Amino acid sequence: MTKIVVIGGSAAGPKTAARARRLDEHAEITIIQKSPDLSMASCGYPYFVGGFFDDRNQLLCTPTGVVRDPKFFMAAKGIVAKTSTEALSIDRERKIVTVKDLNSHCAEELSYDKLVLATGAKPRMPRVPGIDLEGITTLQSMKDADFLRKIAEEKKIKKAVIIGGGLIGIETCEALHLAGIKLTIVEMLPQLLSFLDMEMAKLVENHVRSKGANVISSNGLAEFLGENGKLTGIKLQNGIELDCELAIIAIGVIPNTDLASQAGIEIGTTGGILVNSHMQTSDPDIYAVGDCVETTQRLTGKKVLAPYGDLANLQGRVAGENIIVGNKKEFPGTIQTGICKVFDFSAGSTGLSERAAKAAGYDFETVINASPDKPGFMKGLLLVTKLVADRKTRKILGAQCVGPGDVSKQIAEWAMAILGGLTVEDMTNADLPYAPPFSLAIDHAIAAAHLMQNKLDGLMMGISATEVKQLIDSGNRPFVLDVRGSDEYEAMRLGIGEDLIPLGALRTRMKELPADKNALIVAYCKISLRGYEAARILAGHGYTNVKVMEGGIMAWPFPREK
Amino acid sequence: MTKIVVIGGSAAGPKTAARARRLDEHAEITIIQKSPDLSMASCGYPYFVGGFFDDRNQLLCTPTGVVRDPKFFMAAKGIVAKTSTEALSIDRERKIVTVKDLNSHCAEELSYDKLVLATGAKPRMPRVPGIDLEGITTLQSMKDADFLRKIAEEKKIKKAVIIGGGLIGIETCEALHLAGIKLTIVEMLPQLLSFLDMEMAKLVENHVRSKGANVISSNGLAEFLGENGKLTGIKLQNGIELDCELAIIAIGVIPNTDLASQAGIEIGTTGGILVNSHMQTSDPDIYAVGDCVETTQRLTGKKVLAPYGDLANLQGRVAGENIIVGNKKEFPGTIQTGICKVFDFSAGSTGLSERAAKAAGYDFETVINASPDKPGFMKGLLLVTKLVADRKTRKILGAQCVGPGDVSKQIAEWAMAILGGLTVEDMTNADLPYAPPFSLAIDHAIAAAHLMQNKLDGLMMGISATEVKQLIDSGNRPFVLDVRGSDEYEAMRLGIGEDLIPLGALRTRMKELPADKNALIVAYCKISLRGYEAARILAGHGYTNVKVMEGGIMAWPFPREK
Secondary structure (H helix, E strand, C coil): CCEEEEECCCCHHHHHHHHHHHHCCCCEEEEECCCCCCCCCHHHHHHHHCCCCCCHHHHCECCCCCECCHHHHHHHHCCEEECCEEEEEEECCCCEEEEEECCCCCEEEEECCEEEECCCEEECCCCCCCCCCECEECCCCHHHHHHHHHHHHHCCCCEEEEECCCHHHHHHHHHHHCCCCEEEEECCCCCCCCCCCHHHHHHHHHHHHHCCCEEECCCCEEEEEEECCEEEEEEECCCCEEECCEEEECCCEEECCHHHHHCCCCECCCCCECCCCCCECCCCCEEECHHHECEEECCCCCEECCCCHHHHHHHHHHHHHHHHHCCCCCCCCECCCEEEEECCEEEEEEECCHHHHHHCCCCEEEEEEEEECCCHHHCCCEEEEEEEEECCCCEEEEEEEEECCCHHHHHHHHHHHHHCCCEHHHHHCCCCCCCCCCCCCCCHHHHHHHHHHHHHCCCCCEECHHHHHHHHHCCCCCEEEECCCHHHHHHCCCCCCCEECCHHHHCCCHHHCCCCCCCCEEEECCCCHHHHHHHHHHHHCCCCCEEEECCHHHHCCCCCCC | CCEEEEECCCCHHHHHHHHHHHHCCCCEEEEECCCCCCCCCHHHHHHHHCCCCCCHHHHCECCCCCECCHHHHHHHHCCEEECCEEEEEEECCCCEEEEEECCCCCEEEEECCEEEECCCEEECCCCCCCCCCECEECCCCHHHHHHHHHHHHHCCCCEEEEECCCHHHHHHHHHHHHCCCEEEEECCCCCCCCCCCHHHHHHHHHHHHHCCCEEECCCCEEEEEEECCEEEEEEECCCCEEECCEEEECCCEEECCHHHHHCCCCECCCCCECCCCCCECCCCCEEECHHHECEEECCCCCEECCCCHHHHHHHHHHHHHHHHHCCCCCCCCECCCEEEEECCEEEEEEECCHHHHHHCCCCEEEEEEEEECCCHHHCCCEEEEEEEEECCCCEEEEEEEEECCCHHHHHHHHHHHHHCCCEHHHHHCCCCCCCCCCCCCCCHHHHHHHHHHHHHCCCCCEECHHHHHHHHHCCCCCEEEECCCHHHHHHCCCCCCCEECCHHHHCCCHHHCCCCCCCCEEEECCCCHHHHHHHHHHHHCCCCCEEEECCHHHHCCCCCCC
């Protein structure tokens, strides 16, 4: 009878244990969990805090409402789950784990044939003065979630800061904003959501600001300020001080590898436990899964940390099977797909951003597509997608998408395209589900592929909003051509010195353009579809340097005249 | 200067013309359109009829509200569009098309260098008595849409029948139902939506019925009945008569190939115009696109008709480019991806159904997954997916999905999986965008792949609800085991003679099972996840013939006790 001990009972651990059980009804399986709760839906914490639902048990229950406690684990799965129990050490020679009951303080030795490390990750904490003040928290545990939910309900706190503008920082910002708290996100990097390229992140930042939350970027935390042991404010690295009664730390997580490294198990270069594709550590009898391991970026082949709940579950399923039947199954790694709700926007990414593609040494092309997810008559909402493709192989390398539209479907499509090794050409003729309630006749993703193909084929020269802004700011003003209708221009415009010539009048008003046919002309419209058509018309009339401002006004991240 | 004539101005024709223009500013491009309208968003007709929006111009406008009329085509695209103009004949020797202005009745000859046939399809009409009665229509033109919208608004008509339970029939049923009309769908086949397998279609039928619309299947139309030239009812092939004042015919479309065949252009075996991958007909100077052509099913390699608006646009883009730059671009065909809104459900399919896989001679496996699209605490909605995979290569062959949840994303994921040639194993570890507002930690699609892998690996024996029903009806009753909680059983149950043993009690109550460990036991729960766990437990205790009823109660298409 195989004895399996699983250290960690949040996501990857229970999944490993459950999969092992399904493959071996007679194995002796024990889960050791430090916290009092098991199988918490921890990704749901911000939505509990934000009041999307009220019953905290929903984070701890099966879909039919049964709390996943030790009794449930024993009855339904035949698994012993020891909660409030800490694993102290691993003796690999004797194949024994020493654990301590945190209530009784009694220690116990558990022998194993196979051991699973699912020790998770701990929040990274800033090393600044004042970190121990009352009013500083993370959102990483049920306890944290209960604490912040209480704050949201009590409505006493007026001002809070979020330290870190990543996924959890933004989700927590929305949650506390919904409770009427005035929020400021402080991010050390120049942008929010580092998985996005800068101009995409700026669109997210604009949306966060439009909701009344403040964003301070390129500025780190220097100190927590307090009185009588209570938080009263923060001081930033540039000296600015902000009042606040609450601070949430969300600057990422660090794999919990203490147990593993003390036992001499190999740790990878990223700081996560090293595992092979079978989720096996350097000790063949010890597997590791979830946030404590490092995994392979499938595009670059490099090791990365990818502490996501979905991958934790998939890794657990692979490990659980391999433990029982031998190393039959493989976990192939990640393409770093992620998504985040940001108030009425969503922001997602899969594969490589432009920044990541550059760092990995690819010869790549990028393009931005701004267009609705559905027809106007079905109340379509805007999506802005940035696509990255390999110039040589024409394979899709990455996609980012933000906006009020159905980002999730777009990112899923691109993730699948990358997993299938599809090229831009493959995507130009993808056969996706079309009906007006669900998409445009040419799906937003396919339209992005069309634009990318146009660029790769030399039919379109693109220029980003950022580049246009830089040209203007530096005094090298190009001829800026807005080709929308005059009614549209009256309603909304950039006001950067552009000339308005509606597309329908362009052929007859070409004399208003620069006499020098090699002069740089930047064409755009609301989403730059007409901007592209204008560029094609001008190319047909001998203009050699007409660039399309990608994504048009919808992707312009800077202030507009109106 | 290349002269291009495009016959057809609905979807594929204008797309071809626009793409050709973007690649050649100086080509002379003329669109010939029989109807008075151009570039109609014809897939939107049912939603206009149903009152999802009120301004019919939204079906005819650019996103900025400019009607796509001949003036627009000339100004914005430099394209001559002749509306209310019929193409009468093609002289391939002289490279001339004879057209007639339907208002002035004047004929004219247009010469071409390249000709594009985008002649679309016409509604298939039943050959039955009474077809000319007043009150019988299709929903294939703006005129039809205006007629039905008026009927919906007037609220005079009480009863209508839809002849045909395909996509358009169902969309029209919903539209008219919203106007308070009592609807009956009459379908000659045993099921609605023939792209679905029977048990999936039954779930859709149940939903349609739950909304108060009637469905009559396996019964064709024999005759339209009328008085004084007006429709009063229909008679079915089995003799039943139904009162109705309105009948909508939606039994599919037939490619318009008269012009092409009269000109000696080759027609394919399916009845559509034969084209190569460049969208070129048997005459190298004539291309054809959209609903009038046949295309290649990419999985089977067989020719099929796929009259969908999205493919029409993609084909147009390929043809438009090839006409100008030579045959550089290819249209690879279709995997027959489709989707349909059905009241609060959606129903979609991509690739091969079980029926299609069988017909194509595949050695395949199927599985059904019923689970929500999102966590319960984020108000997840049910999805039921049926997956078809190749046993040998383990490649995904097809997926169908129905339910109130986000079907569109699921079908998009599977379509991409098929386009990428992905296997079940690839899908078990897909890296999709996860956060609680968007999906479960294990995406519904990935969970379906897990189930399929379990079946292919011999860890799960499945049985469909239909098979269980047949066994019971035939008197070969298996031991039917519901493993839900007793509270769940009180709230909802099949009532087919099942025994209730909650999963958590199964290990201790195994003596209640058949003494013969080779007896057939059918295990299930609400979605059959616990059903699967029960089967694994019993297998571990020597039971050799435990089958999981796939999709559980949620996929049971027959009446329940409660």
